[in-house]
Amino acid sequence: MIYEGPNLDVPAVDVLTFLFDDPNGRASDDTPLHAEARDPQRYITKAQLRNLTGCFAHFLRTEYAIGAAGPSKDVVVPISTGQSALAALLYGVIAAEGIYAPVSHSSTVDDAVRQIKDGPGKVIVCSSDAKDLAIAAAARVGLPQRNVLVLTSYPDITLESVNGEVACDFKKQLQWRKITDPKELEQSKICIYYSSGTTGLPKGVVLSHTNLVAEGSMLSSAGRVLLEEAKVQFRTLAHLPTAHAAALVCYFVNPIYEGGVTYWMPTFNFDDFLRYFGELKITSIFSVPPVFLGIAKHPAVKDQFSNLVIVCSGAAPMSKELQDAAKSRMKLEGLFAQTWGMTETSASVTWSTPTKTNTAGSVGRLLPNTKLRLVDEEEKDVSEGQPGEALVKAPTVVQGYHRNPEANKATFTADGWLRTGDILCMRGDELFVVDRKKEMIKYKAFQVAPAELEGIIASHPAVLDAAVIGVPQNYTEVPRAYVVLAPPAKGKISEEDIMDFVKSKVMDYKRLRGGVRFVDAVPRSASGKILRKELRERRKLEDQQSKL
Template identity: 50%
Template sequence: MPPRKTIYLPTKDYAFPDIDILTLIYDSPESYTTESTILHAEAAQPSNAITKAQARIYTKRLAWLFKHVFSIGANGPGKDVVVCISSGQILLSSVFYGVIGAGGVFSAASSSFTAGELARQIKQGRSSVVVCSEDCRDVAVKAAKDCGLPLSRVLVLQSMGGKRDLRSVEGESTNWLDGREEEWQRKGELLQWEKITDKKMLKERVVCLLYSSGTTGIPKGVNISHQNLVSEGIIPQYQIREYLARRRHKEPSYKFEYRTIGHLPAAHIAGCQGYFVNPSIAGGPVYWMPKFDFPKFLEYNKKFRITHFFSVPPIYLLIAKSPLVTDQFQSLAHVVAGAAPMGAELQAMAEKKLGCQISQTWGLSETTGSVTAMPWDEKDDTGSVSPLLPNVRMRIVDDEENDVEDGQEGEFIMQGPMVTTGYWDNEVATREAFTKDGEWFKTGDVGVCRGGKFYIVDRKKELIKYKGLQVAPAELEALLLSHNLILDAAVIGVPDPSGSGNELPRAYVVADTSKISEAEIKAFVKDNLAQHKQLRGGVIYLDAIPKSPSGKILRRELREMAKKERVAGQAKM
């Protein structure tokens, strides 16, 4: 008799169109925009903006450029990768859609990357073109040189401050964005994207790579397809539109206008899906900040009467505790929290300051973002990450992939149109990410279902999350072990004592303190890894790293050690 399966279902499913992501954004009535709708604007200079009509032209122009000048798509669709490393800009979405329109794959890289980290991503995707913002130019150039990529194939994009400039770092001095639609049309320098309706092609063709660090420490490129982007963009919108219809039935004069603020990195799923895709379907602009700045974030929320945004627990902590917050959020209708679970206490504090409801959501890069969502007219104050989104299926299983009893904790495994088909050029990782029958994606998150709502209680994977960004312990360990004065090392995440919900990377090392100090170890990491990967949790010296007979680090012992230190510290207070 086969094992019992308990499959958790949403309250309903939606039929969504079989179309490619570009057609959905630019040519479908499913997107609540007109030709004159402003899609992207610079928060510091809002006159610097592009409408839907202008965005379509820039997309076709960039698609032509990538295809005919840089040969993206020459090896067939879904094979040629363009890496983009940039701070927030209003034409980033046009680069994203332009790469896809050319038949290429948009590979998002964090603007905080070092040259070594960027070079690794270029090599993994065998990328032949890099697009960067001016502030990332030096890193892009160094990485390109490390990879043997000609600097003529490193393009600097400038679209803030009213600029419209895209040109190679070296060689060709042409500004590829200099010109008008009529001129580009006359010369045949606009490219119409391929319109796709075939279900299999929509599901399987890779158009975007978002990198997710595994417990091995080797970042993996998550394959994101047309279907992934379309379903993740439109299914939550259907749910919101139904809420708005219910609200207007009760209050005929009620009006909702979508306006959001781009304050999170565009290289991660919250920014990529959340700024390139979702707002253009919802029908309103993204006001872009190059990087997060809390006082300006407050200023722009008030100035542009922001009605909706997604953010992460550390920013909600700032909102909850900062005396700077007064009347900046009066226009907010609803906000969402994700990237890490947020305690019910912090949620309540932040809601009081915001004056609106916060809904928690849960998802991964591998699920193209959210797979749970709270309907806007339902409230939860228990700390759950909400019920399932429509079209999602969930099971909760033990280590042998057997379903646990109702109310018991286990690993969340799932199905849905937004779930990736696997990892870029990595069959082993793809196979390991799914159940033995290949049917269910294993999220690595451990949780429980109560009353139709889901609660995250732990992560099976050993990733550390700092400000919503992933830190792989093994990557830090590999770097530390490369130092000739460090004999052994292990890294875990420890809770931020401020109560922000962040985990701080802490290193346990076997080393001689008279030869290498904690400050020197931290400086070594700072010189080699991105800002969010720093050893904010400190450095602890040990005689030996606890390991199993097979050589695996016993992180549970290190966590217990850290917990005892915290308890001892609190007892002394």
């Protein structure tokens, strides 16, 4: 069975024309769009952002020949913490007809080198606090320091090489080439965002103009009505890693189209996060389950979230229990949505519909122009109401992976469906995430979803975080939990207490037969995904030590 979202007309234009000139965009030339959270009065308007885009594009073209040999050939590698001029850099790279391929500022030098070589990167642009990483990686790949630029947003916007040889003087601009040919838009390569690598090495995901325009249009059609009804301005707080696809959509595409301001934190700090929320009267936020877990349990949460109209969680499944607890602590009367998607779908595939009742724990309904199938191991459609791997077709689905034909063959079917690797279930007209296909625990003839158990464990008042993996036992696989206790609970709550708590809430085959291990922290990626491969390595060491 093929499930389909509603139809929506999406403009056939390049993403810069869409963001700056589309008549349905809400920003005027004097609308504030980007600012530092620490000093919100110093902001970048739409007119200033357009000017910065042209200046950065001219600088990259004239000094580094980005795009001089044609579009989609020259890779620019940003390594930056959050800052207000970063959007102008992205737009400038696109205007120069280069490819924007960010590396996480928290990467090791080896990780950064791997991605720069994959480009291959021609220029590195870093924030001042990532300069050492950028210089070390550049040296390893043979880039001169002239090709390592530092972008500064505060108190003044500057872009200059680390050796002081060249700097953007902001005197000349390069206007972007407007594109309306559908084939060229679909086949364009404007960004490479790397998948999280939770189960292997990160893969470069190639995004096009079509992908970003479709994602922006589709999300706007789903969420704009809530802001209009509440009669509030779109204001969001940028706190997620800038090299993640969620940041691309939530900070660089949606806000400018909705005519709202993005306030930037350099990196995430929960105390600052709470303080800025109250001070800046944030109305819309996308975040990840670990942040909502903090909101649900941190004693400093008071009334900081009183201005929120739209809340959305993504990047990893969130249990009904956690969603209800976080919503209660935020005293939220507006929409608390979950979205499901991946880098390969330009972020979101689903969204909670504002005009319909949304079930807690659901990831909502399909976005417009999106088709979905749920299939079994043989890629045959499952019966209605049964879980299956989600296959997706949509204008937001990317062309494939950068320089990785093997991954393309494994990820896309012969007739163009994207294999997501996620197990979903359709209940009524709402979708629910069961878990990752590769992470399902196979206990005898039963399938056990780690995400379900993690949600239950995290609902225990003494638990701050939890992760579950499968461990071998008696010729089958059983769930084992790694649990972070709140400091007051240490020494008072035992492993058996957690096991009994879970036992009281699940069917017999889902019990924690692999036991419980207390840990100081659950390993997670920068976007909040659990790094189960690290837990599996830990489990191997535990088993080896138990045999000594």
